[in-house]
Amino acid sequence: MNEEPQKPCACQDAPKKTTRRDFLLGAGFGLNVIAGAMIGVPLLGYVLSSFFKPNVLERISLGPVDQFPEGQTRFASYRNPTHRTWDGMTADIPVWVRRIEGEKFQVFAINCTHLGCPVRWFEESKLFMCPCHGGAFYEDGEHAAGPPPRGLYTYEVKVENGELFVMGGVLPNLSNQKI
Amino acid sequence: MKKVIHAARGVFLWADDRLHLTKLWESTAGHHVPQSAGSWFYVFGSATLLCFMIQLITGIMLALVYVPSAAEAYASLEYLTYEQNLGWFLRAVHYWGSNFMVGIMLLHMTQVYLFGAYKYPREITWISGVILMVLTLGLAFTGQVMRFDEDAYWGLGIGAAIMGRVPFMGEQMVNFMLGGPIIASETLSRFFALHVFVLPGSVLAIVSLHLRMVLTKGINEYPQPGMVVRRETYDKEYAAILKKEGVPFFPKAISKDLVAAAIVIFGILACAVYFGPKGPFGPPDPVQIDTLPRPDFYFMWIFAVAALMPEWMETIALLGGPVIIGLVLFALPFFNGTGEKSWRRRPVAVLVVILTYLSLGLLTYLGQSSPWSPAMDAWKGDLTPKEFLIGRTPLELKGSIIMQSMQCRNCHAIGGIGGRRGPDLSDVGARLTKDQLIRQVIQGGGNMPAYGDNLSPDEVEALVAFMYSLRPPGITPARDATLPGRAPME
Numbered sequence: 001m002n003e004e005p006q007k008p009c010a011c012q013d014a015p016k017k018t019t020r021r022d023f024l025l026g027a028g029f030g031l032n033v034i035a036g037a038m039i040g041v042p043l044l045g046y047v048l049s050s051f052f053k054p055n056v057l058e059r060i061s062l063g064p065v066d067q068f069p070e071g072q073t074r075f076a077s078y079r080n081p082t083h084r085t086w087d088g089m090t091a092d093i094p095v096w097v098r099r100i101e102g103e104k105f106q107v108f109a110i111n112c113t114h115l116g117c118p119v120r121w122f123e124e125s126k127l128f129m130c131p132c133h134g135g136a137f138y139e140d141g142e143h144a145a146g147p148p149p150r151g152l153y154t155y156e157v158k159v160e161n162g163e164l165f166v167m168g169g170v171l172p173n174l175s176n177q178k179i
Numbered sequence: 180m181k182k183v184i185h186a187a188r189g190v191f192l193w194a195d196d197r198l199h200l201t202k203l204w205e206s207t208a209g210h211h212v213p214q215s216a217g218s219w220f221y222v223f224g225s226a227t228l229l230c231f232m233i234q235l236i237t238g239i240m241l242a243l244v245y246v247p248s249a250a251e252a253y254a255s256l257e258y259l260t261y262e263q264n265l266g267w268f269l270r271a272v273h274y275w276g277s278n279f280m281v282g283i284m285l286l287h288m289t290q291v292y293l294f295g296a297y298k299y300p301r302e303i304t305w306i307s308g309v310i311l312m313v314l315t316l317g318l319a320f321t322g323q324v325m326r327f328d329e330d331a332y333w334g335l336g337i338g339a340a341i342m343g344r345v346p347f348m349g350e351q352m353v354n355f356m357l358g359g360p361i362i363a364s365e366t367l368s369r370f371f372a373l374h375v376f377v378l379p380g381s382v383l384a385i386v387s388l389h390l391r392m393v394l395t396k397g398i399n400e401y402p403q404p405g406m407v408v409r410r411e412t413y414d415k416e417y418a419a420i421l422k423k424e425g426v427p428f429f430p431k432a433i434s435k436d437l438v439a440a441a442i443v444i445f446g447i448l449a450c451a452v453y454f455g456p457k458g459p460f461g462p463p464d465p466v467q468i469d470t471l472p473r474p475d476f477y478f479m480w481i482f483a484v485a486a487l488m489p490e491w492m493e494t495i496a497l498l499g500g501p502v503i504i505g506l507v508l509f510a511l512p513f514f515n516g517t518g519e520k521s522w523r524r525r526p527v528a529v530l531v532v533i534l535t536y537l538s539l540g541l542l543t544y545l546g547q548s549s550p551w552s553p554a555m556d557a558w559k560g561d562l563t564p565k566e567f568l569i570g571r572t573p574l575e576l577k578g579s580i581i582m583q584s585m586q587c588r589n590c591h592a593i594g595g596i597g598g599r600r601g602p603d604l605s606d607v608g609a610r611l612t613k614d615q616l617i618r619q620v621i622q623g624g625g626n627m628p629a630y631g632d633n634l635s636p637d638e639v640e641a642l643v644a645f646m647y648s649l650r651p652p653g654i655t656p657a658r659d660a661t662l663p664g665r666a667p668m669e
Contacts, residue, residue, distance in 0.1 A: 053354065082361070086248045089466070090249045090361075090366075090464075091363060111336060116337055120468060120469070126632070127586065133551055133552065145623070147486065171336070174343045175349025175352075
């Protein structure tokens with residue numbers, strides 16, 4: 001330990017000669033860079049997994065079509081397909097189901113396209129209104145008033161054997177317009 | 180007795196020899212500061228740190244009971260508030276402590292700015308302070324999520340919606356923020372980790388740097404108008420000040436900090452006992468959409484900005500705004516690092532402070548009252564004052580009912596009652612002709628939805644008749660200026 005202050009000077013004087021001490025210093029650095037990467041890379045992979053994992057939409061049943069009267073818009077919800085047992089009530093996702101006629105449906109996400117607040121349906125004026133910043137949408141989801149940049153997010157809909165299905169499982173936002 | 184004192188002295192000397200306590204004390208609590216820094220204006224920094232300590236202790240207490248699981252958090256909050264002995268008190272102190280911390284931090288920053296304390300050679304003191312501000316606001320936002328109720332859930336939704344506006348990788352950023360494609364268990368877990376490990380740990384580290392800078396570069400002397408900072412001479416001038424009137428921080432300059440500390444603690448306790456904890460409000464149940472999501476006090480101004488901006492600048496301002504504010508704050512000591520310190524000679528600095536406080540205050544007020552939000556229950560709950568009904572024809576009365584049932588009142592007030600998104604209709608008959616009213620109802624426009632598909636001609640006629648009758652006594656109805664000489668259509 002006591003010799004250390006003198007050693008670096010000696011090394012600078014004769015840089016070509018590699019002493020055992022220099023070798024160990026280099027080896028110490030090198031090994032720790034490797035060890036650090038072996039810890040750091042999996043750590044980044046763990047933390048960033050949600051960043052890189054692509055979203056997959058799953059087919060979700062909203063129940064028999066009979067519960068949705070023609071010409072009306074009704075509230076419905078589904079259990080998020082990727083839910084964990086400790087999600088609690090947050091796994092229940094609400095939607096607005098508009099049955100235009102027969103098997104023609106529109107299913108809207110609850111989230112306002114402005115900043116994601118839950119829009120409410122008003123049957124009488126046939127408008128969706130948002131409680132946060134006053135966005136309003138017509139019954140077909142088109143933008144009617146307020147700050148939202150587009151109409152309501154719309155799910156892909158399928159009717160099979162009298163049952164209504166949507167493709168869902170992600171929180172809709174302006175970057176993710178698949179639903 | 181003498182023996183005991185002797186023994187105690189021996190123990191202390193032993194510990195001092197091993198731990199160098201006296202040296203540590205002299206170089207920290209005993210470091211010399213200009214006597215002028217023992218001012219009431221200089222108490223905000225230590226008061227902010229005190230708030231942080233209170234948050235640290237009460238936070239650990241709350242973590243003894245709180246369950247950071249999406250399924251259990253709400254129940255554990257209710258347990259904390261209503262069942263756990265003094266749980267309500269701890270929650271209240273933690274909540275009010277956070278309000279005090281953000282508020283006093285803002286005062287500290289204002290004082291540092293007005294007193295020119297960020298100037299040479301205290302650049303790193305200022306920059307570390309800016310980082311601490313960001314961390315504190317991060318703690319405030321994540322703390323709001325810990326109160327895992329309806330506001331927390333939809334607040335996360337708003338955060339995700341802002342992230343979703345990031346170009347090219349918005350979807351990935353949303354998933355990264357939420358820990359998956361929706362707001363769920365992993366979202367709460369990662370906000371918990373941020374709130375109790377990452378952010379407080381970072382605050383402790385940066386506070387150490389902040390205080391280290393106070394020790395190495397000294398506390399700002401009380402600025403006098405005309406005393407100009409120059410890089411070449413300031414260090415010598417400061418050394419001269421210390422030599423002339425330097426006093427040890429403890430016990431000569433700490434007295435006002437101590438009084439302020441007590442006032443802050445009394446203030447937090449008073450608010451905690453009087454107002455109690457905030458929430459939890461309704462459960463974090465996405466299906467319960469009968470909710471009015473609002474952020475906590477300190478983010479209300481952002482909520483207001485989001486309502487008032489024109490649509491084209493929203494994404495730019497929501498994403499670019501924080502970056503620009505951050506860059507300006509970081510760069511401040513470099514482009515304005517010398518010159519006058521006293522606010523008496525810095526009118527621009529005073530204006531900046533006044534404008535900032537006015538804007539933040541006004542936006543917060545607007546956010547609290549949210550005049551842009553429809554009053555969701557006005558159509559079924561709000562009265563129509565009788566002066567707007569007396570003496571009306573049956574057709575007009577029918578129109579008043581249509582106005583109610585069509586939710587017009589959610590956005591339009593009559594006699595000051597109802598929503599405030601659109602104009603008050605109390606005198607609309609004096610402002611718009613019948614034709615204009617019909618066009619407005621059917622086609623909408625000016626931020627009003629079109630009702631053409633949704634009202635029968637009969638209904639439109641009744642509604643317009645009622646609106647046309649709405650005008651103050653003695654005021655003539657609006658008439659079409661293109662038809663000179665003709666009486667208004669009745």
